[in-house]
Amino acid sequence: MSDTTQMLKGILDGCLLAIIKEGEIYGYELAAKLESYGFRSLSEGTIYPLLLRMQKEGLISATLRKSTAGPKRKYYTLTEKGEQELDLFIVRWEQVSSSVDNVLSKRGI
């Protein structure tokens, strides 16, 4: 297990939502995009199950499209529920990350 594995729990889903909000995107491309944002290479065993879960929860919706090279791609877009969930995620993230920053810079509130 990677040393950042635990730290990614509960934030990956929000990050996926944020990226999908930027525009329709498929899983394989998403992995590359995450890396461009600074995440260490994430396994497909992480991303695909997560996308399926979020689709089941109605946060994203998918449509299959032919690819120029390779099998069909599954393009995802945000649902309205997904946008709401993203907003909630951002609130949670700001609350938690500022708390951690407070601890690390040793000042209470």
Next chain:
Amino acid sequence: MSDTTQMLKGILDGCLLAIIKEGEIYGYELAAKLESYGFRSLSEGTIYPLLLRMQKEGLISATLRKSTAGPKRKYYTLTEKGEQELDLFIVRWEQVSSSVDNVLSKRGI
């Protein structure tokens, strides 16, 4: 389950290390300190098992002392290994949190 539960995974241990580094402290007091830093009230079922785990791993060491009011307190201090682990945590945190911030502010690297 709280909405920030998953998000706390992999960061609580680092935060405890950072607080213990400030000075000897016991579990019950730690819970209050975390709240003062902005964390929502953390269960004792979270903190005590975590402290025991970190002690087992040799990151912190404990000594029992009498309390003025109540049962004995278990005071924790950082070991050298704990300081090293804290340093590693900070690197991980900065790597991950900046990645998330990149995603949320929609800019690649």
Next chain:
DNA sequence: AAAGTATATCTTGTATTGCAAGGTATTTAA
């Protein structure tokens, strides 16, 4: 003395989730 309250710690079991490992299918190039 007895009962209640605040302090202080621990244990057991559950839910969630990242991820490794392995599998399948399609298109193009060597």
Next chain:
DNA sequence: TTAAATACCTTGCAATACAAGATATACTTT
């Protein structure tokens, strides 16, 4: 026809926050 790149999925494991419940001490109130 073989290889490589693309693209997706499934199963099972490991790690951890936390709810729920138990225990014990000291002080205060009745």
